[in-house]
Amino acid sequence: HGTSKINADGHLEIGGCDVTELKKQYGTPLYIVDEELVRTRCREYVDAFRASGLKFQVAYASKAFCVMAMCRIAEEEDMSLDVVSDGELFTALQAGFPAKRIHFHGNNKTVEEMEMAIDAGIGCFVVDNFVELHVLESVAAEKKVKVNILLRVTPGVEAHTHEYISTGQTDSKFGFDIGNGSAFEAVKAAAAQEHLELLGVHSHIGSQIFEVDGFQMAVQRVAEFAKSVKEQLGVQFKVVNLGGGFGIRYVEGDTPLEVSQYVKAITDAVKTHFAEWGSELPEIWVEPGRSIVGDAGTTLYTVGTSKDIPGVRKYVAVDGGMTDNPRPALYESKYEAMLANRANDKPEETVSIAGKCCESGDMLIWDAELPKVNNGDLLAVSCTGAYNYSMASNYNRIRKPAVVFVNQGQSDLVVRRESLQDIIGHDVIPERIAKQA
Numbered sequence: 001h002g003t004s005k006i007n008a009d010g011h012l013e014i015g016g017c018d019v020t021e022l023k024k025q026y027g028t029p030l031y032i033v034d035e036e037l038v039r040t041r042c043r044e045y046v047d048a049f050r051a052s053g054l055k056f057q058v059a060y061a062s063k064a065f066c067v068m069a070m071c072r073i074a075e076e077e078d079m080s081l082d083v084v085s086d087g088e089l090f091t092a093l094q095a096g097f098p099a100k101r102i103h104f105h106g107n108n109k110t111v112e113e114m115e116m117a118i119d120a121g122i123g124c125f126v127v128d129n130f131v132e133l134h135v136l137e138s139v140a141a142e143k144k145v146k147v148n149i150l151l152r153v154t155p156g157v158e159a160h161t162h163e164y165i166s167t168g169q170t171d172s173k174f175g176f177d178i179g180n181g182s183a184f185e186a187v188k189a190a191a192a193q194e195h196l197e198l199l200g201v202h203s204h205i206g207s208q209i210f211e212v213d214g215f216q217m218a219v220q221r222v223a224e225f226a227k228s229v230k231e232q233l234g235v236q237f238k239v240v241n242l243g244g245g246f247g248i249r250y251v252e253g254d255t256p257l258e259v260s261q262y263v264k265a266i267t268d269a270v271k272t273h274f275a276e277w278g279s280e281l282p283e284i285w286v287e288p289g290r291s292i293v294g295d296a297g298t299t300l301y302t303v304g305t306s307k308d309i310p311g312v313r314k315y316v317a318v319d320g321g322m323t324d325n326p327r328p329a330l331y332e333s334k335y336e337a338m339l340a341n342r343a344n345d346k347p348e349e350t351v352s353i354a355g356k357c358c359e360s361g362d363m364l365i366w367d368a369e370l371p372k373v374n375n376g377d378l379l380a381v382s383c384t385g386a387y388n389y390s391m392a393s394n395y396n397r398i399r400k401p402a403v404v405f406v407n408q409g410q411s412d413l414v415v416r417r418e419s420l421q422d423i424i425g426h427d428v429i430p431e432r433i434a435k436q437a
């Protein structure tokens with residue numbers, strides 16, 4: 001998919017770059033990002049919204065993969081940006097991302113983060129709870145400014161996805177519940193604050209969702225809520241943010257829709273459920289993360305050791321693992337792999353791909369059908385663009401891999417590989433202990 005293909009040498013090629021060459025140049029493990037595919041996904045969202053005729057913003061959820069080069073691409077592709085920490089905010093600002101198009105999320109923003117975001121002049125805060133509402137009001141008052149906010153509401157929709165990544169239900173750490181009246185109270189409280197400008201509401205129902213019905217139901221619940229708020233409090237929402245969560249295909253059997261189909265389902269639902277608002281239809285914002293970068297990423301590994309347990313299983317170990325991709329261990333996520341240096345070879349054996357961490361759960365793929373794999377072969381795991389680099393760790397003091405963007409035969413480093421010096425870069429030996437040595 002994307003610009004990936006098998007070249008005349010039988011090697012995997014992405015963005016016109018032979019991965020065996022990338023290995024020589026950058027080493028492994030290596031995150032390879034198909035830049036053209038990322039841009040295509042951004043455009044699919046923007047184009048589909050333009051076609052709807054609604055006012056909109058597509059905010060890239062930077063948590064999926066947040067590095068400065070990616071922020072540049074989001075900027076160039078007319079996206080807004082969703083950040084959830086000072087680290088993501090700093091990355092975006094340093095990359096020159098326009099502050100006005102940044103939305104700040106999170107259920108526990110610190111005062112320092114609020115101040116930093118206000119000073120930078122970000123477009124909007126997504127307020128998660130009553131404590132934040134009041135703290136933000138006082139921070140804004142202190143600075144004598146008025147800040148735009150959305151209120152995060154939980155519409156009571158349970159999307160069919162992994163429990164840890166579903167968020168729209170009542171029992172969630174996020175947001176004001178519509179069902180129990182807390183969202184209504186939040187609107188009242190927000191409208192009463194002098195330094196907060198309530199633009200509207202935000203709802204995010206979960207991640208890696210395939211069906212449109214959850215989104216449609218969320219639109220309906222939010223529309224009903226918006227109506228009651230308008231009638232009873234005289235507050236009219238100018239913005240409705242429907243979050244992210246659009247699924248992608250990781251393995252056979254995953255059945256996501258096209259980006260344009262998700263967008264159409266949402267914009268149609270908005271036109272239906274907000275019909276009586278006539279010319280005052282709210283602006284619609286969405287926040288895709290995974291579906292922007294997920295399938296554009298491939299992780300390239302070098303095969304090291306293997307262990308054949310006759311009649312049980314064969315383990316093949318690669319030079320990365322849960323440190324660069326914790327998703328299989330965390331969510332039992334499934335991935336596909338291919339032999340990247342002999343991509344035309346037919347599958348010959350069933351092997352399980354292990355990482356190199358001191359932990360039995362450090363497995364990337366169970367039961368992959370692959371050609372005979374030898375020490376030194378290159379293994380490519382696809383669809384690792386989202387929540388891999390961004391969730392990578394230094395467990396076992398393993399260094400985080402480099403990230404390269406590939407496009408039309410050119411490869412560019414966007415994150416350099418961590419060095420051993422980086423690994424100890426923040427360590428301090430206190431004087432008292434050093435003395436004893």
Ligand code: LLP
Binds near residue numbers: 105208244291331
């Ligand atoms: N907006 C909000 C408020 C979110 O919480 C999220 C994801 C998104 C947008 C983007 O959702 P996406 O389009 O990427 O599905 N680490 C997990 C995913 C956690 C998602 C958290 N929030 C994983 O690796 O699957």
